Amino acid sequence: MKHKPVYNGEPAKIRCPLFEAFLKYNYSTAHSAGLTLIWYWIGQGRDLEEPINFRLPDNHISKEKDTLWFRPALLNDTGNYTCMLRNATYCSKVAFPLEVVNKDPGSCVSQAVKPDTVMRYLEHTNVKLTCPDVDGFLPAGTKPKVQWLRNCVSVEGFHERYPNGLVLTFGVVRETFKGDYTCVVTYKENGQDFVLTRTLRIKVVAPPEKGTPPQIFSPDDRVVYEQPAGSELVLPCRVYFPYLKGLPPEVSWLVDGRNTDDIVDLKINISQNEIYDAVENLNYEKILIVPKATEEDLKRNYTCYARNPLGEEYRQAIVKLQVPVPRYTVELACGLGATVFLVVMLTVVYHVYWLEMVLFYRAHFGTDETILDGKEFDIYVSYARNAEEEEFVLLTLRGVLENEFGYKLCIFDRDSLPGGIVTDETLSFIQRSRRLLVVLSPNYVLQGTQALLELKAGLENMAARGTIRVILVQYKPIKKSRVKELRRAKAVLSIIKWKGEKSRYPQGRFWKQLLVEMPVKSRPRNSLEAQDLTYSSLENI
Numbered sequence: 001m002k003h004k005p006v007y008n009g010e011p012a013k014i015r016c017p018l019f020e021a022f023l024k025y026n027y028s029t030a031h032s033a034g035l036t037l038i039w040y041w042i043g044q045g046r047d048l049e050e051p052i053n054f055r056l057p058d059n060h061i062s063k064e065k066d067t068l069w070f071r072p073a074l075l076n077d078t079g080n081y082t083c084m085l086r087n088a089t090y091c092s093k094v095a096f097p098l099e100v101v102n103k104d105p106g107s108c109v110s111q112a113v114k115p116d117t118v119m120r121y122l123e124h125t126n127v128k129l130t131c132p133d134v135d136g137f138l139p140a141g142t143k144p145k146v147q148w149l150r151n152c153v154s155v156e157g158f159h160e161r162y163p164n165g166l167v168l169t170f171g172v173v174r175e176t177f178k179g180d181y182t183c184v185v186t187y188k189e190n191g192q193d194f195v196l197t198r199t200l201r202i203k204v205v206a207p208p209e210k211g212t213p214p215q216i217f218s219p220d221d222r223v224v225y226e227q228p229a230g231s232e233l234v235l236p237c238r239v240y241f242p243y244l245k246g247l248p249p250e251v252s253w254l255v256d257g258r259n260t261d262d263i264v265d266l267k268i269n270i271s272q273n274e275i276y277d278a279v280e281n282l283n284y285e286k287i288l289i290v291p292k293a294t295e296e297d298l299k300r301n302y303t304c305y306a307r308n309p310l311g312e313e314y315r316q317a318i319v320k321l322q323v324p325v326p327r328y329t330v331e332l333a334c335g336l337g338a339t340v341f342l343v344v345m346l347t348v349v350y351h352v353y354w355l356e357m358v359l360f361y362r363a364h365f366g367t368d369e370t371i372l373d374g375k376e377f378d379i380y381v382s383y384a385r386n387a388e389e390e391e392f393v394l395l396t397l398r399g400v401l402e403n404e405f406g407y408k409l410c411i412f413d414r415d416s417l418p419g420g421i422v423t424d425e426t427l428s429f430i431q432r433s434r435r436l437l438v439v440l441s442p443n444y445v446l447q448g449t450q451a452l453l454e455l456k457a458g459l460e461n462m463a464a465r466g467t468i469r470v471i472l473v474q475y476k477p478i479k480k481s482r483v484k485e486l487r488r489a490k491a492v493l494s495i496i497k498w499k500g501e502k503s504r505y506p507q508g509r510f511w512k513q514l515l516v517e518m519p520v521k522s523r524p525r526n527s528l529e530a531q532d533l534t535y536s537s538l539e540n541i
Contacts, residue, residue: 005099005113011137011194012073016066016083017094027066030085039068040082040093049082067136072194073100108152108182108197115180115199119245120173121207122279127173131166131183132198144187151179175278178204205280206243213311214249215240216304219318226320233293235317237304241282246309253288254303254314260288266300267291295321355512368522369434377410378519379471380433382454384443385413392475393439396504400511407518412450423453430457434519435469440495441476445483456485471517473498 006012016037019026027037039052054062061077062069070077078100084093101112109115120127131146138144148155148163155161160171166185170177185196218238219225227233241249253260253270260268269289276282286304290297302317370378381397383389393411401407410429417425430436436458438444444451461468472495478486496513497503503510 003097003099005101005110006070006073007110007113007197008075008100008102009072010196012070012098012100013136014068014081014096014098016068016085017096018083018085018092019066034087035085035090036087037063037066038084038086039063040084041079042082043076043079046079052081070098071189071192073098075100075102103197108149108184109180109199113199115201117201117203119203119205119280120170120177122173122175122204124173124207125171127170129168129170129181129200129202131168131185132200134166134185134196134198137194137196138185138187139189142187142189144185146186147184149182149184152182155181173204175204178202203280204278208244211242211244211310214251214306214308214313216306216313216315219302219304219315221318224318224320226322227293227298228322229295229298230292233288233290233297233319235288235302235304235319237286237288237306237315239284239286239304239306239313241284241306241308243280243282244309249282249284250305250307251284251286252305253286254301254305256301257303266297355509355516358516359512362516362520367520369519370521373434375432375434376408377429377433378407378521379435379437380410380412380429380454380458381437381439382451382458383439383475384441384446384451386443389439389441389443389475392498397437397439397473401514401518405515405518406521412454422450426450426453427457430454430461430468433468435471435517436462437471437473438489440472440474440478440486442478445478445486452483452485455483455489459485459489469517471514472496473514 016027019030030037040049041052042049052061052063052068053059060071060074062071066083068081068083077098080095080097082093082095084091086092099112101110103110116132118129120129144166146163146165148168150158150161155163155168160174161177162169162171166183168181168183180199180201182197182199185198187194187196216237216239218236225233225235235253237251237253239249239251251272253268255263255266255268260270267290269291271287271289273285274282275284284306288302298319298321300319302319304315304317306313379401381393383393390413394414398409398411402409410433412426412429415429416422436454438455438458455470458468458470462470470489470493472489472493474495474497496510496517498510502508
């Protein structure tokens, strides 16, 4: 018979099990038939069964029809209680255990008393919880005092939980509301105060309206189990079951359409694992293992089957026999892989070191461009005429290009004769130069006439006769320009950007880019590879 321990000092009752499960008639019918109900008990640690004497003074045990009452139950009442129904020719009896326990120190309950579990649906509203097992204890017309606790903490002031006597109402069921809920009922009977302690364990589960048929995540069509003969075949079946009341979920493996229990010609091992989430949804895994799968085993049909009250699903595992790869195929694949790796490495090296490679080639194999071309200057420098740009041109550009690299620069303010016509001399200098180096800055666009004349002349010369090449050096960024010649030049020509202190380093990217655009001249120091420049030599310019 199902029974629970009762708390020391609290009322308890035992109803004779004969009238619940063994006899076809109730107590009144049995009494009318001349049968007498007698109670016996065997105390804990005793061997002899003895009748219960209900006439002892201050006896806390009494009988009322088919029920034995303890008001209250005490620790010494622990034992087996027998109810016997008999007359002169008939006798039937059954025993029922009673265990009386103390509450755990500092707790409102005892771990020995396992609470019943009840389910409540997530996000359902106005859900009620009624204090259990108090029927028959409370005298008629009595209004008891009830205190509700969750995990032994009073629920007074708890969010969305409202106690009202024997009923606790959940405004909205939340996942965090799960736990052990205890109702402590205090009432008075015959001038004596009694306390009843009852506990229910609340589990919050997914609501039925969100129930679906099972969902199989593995096996699926994207995963192929390709293995050689003789290896271990491991096939996982992973299924998601939303919480549903009713029949338990079912998962099984089918081999060639038959259940694994019916397979006798194939050795199969099955393992399984169940994981429940916070609202009792189930993630179920059932693994089929064939320890040494033969070639015939790998050609079988392996299907995962799952079912719940809302439907069923099948999913076949794609199993293939792995064919050994011929040796020459491996060698070919290795050779191809090495070739691809070499091409990738050369491509990376080229993109990283292409400037150095071009300068090395020019230094050792380049043809001198200055022979018999009729040009007097290597570079004509066009720049904005103000203090900052003049310092950059005269000290930095001129110092490195003339002193270190050996190029001959034409700087109008330095090389022009007094009294000449500016336009004629500018065009003459440009025609006698191999490169036009334009130092771009916001001031270059704003100053207008002289700088823009130089730019226009150089672009027309490069487009029409090709006797000069234009080099754009960005000293400072220009956001927008209304000069169409400058917009056209920036669209078709690459721009070498000066980056301040970072670009002063003579072996840096700025000077390498600039040298690539310079004319090739036969001289011992015509590239960075043939020089041993130091940072201090540039700073002292």
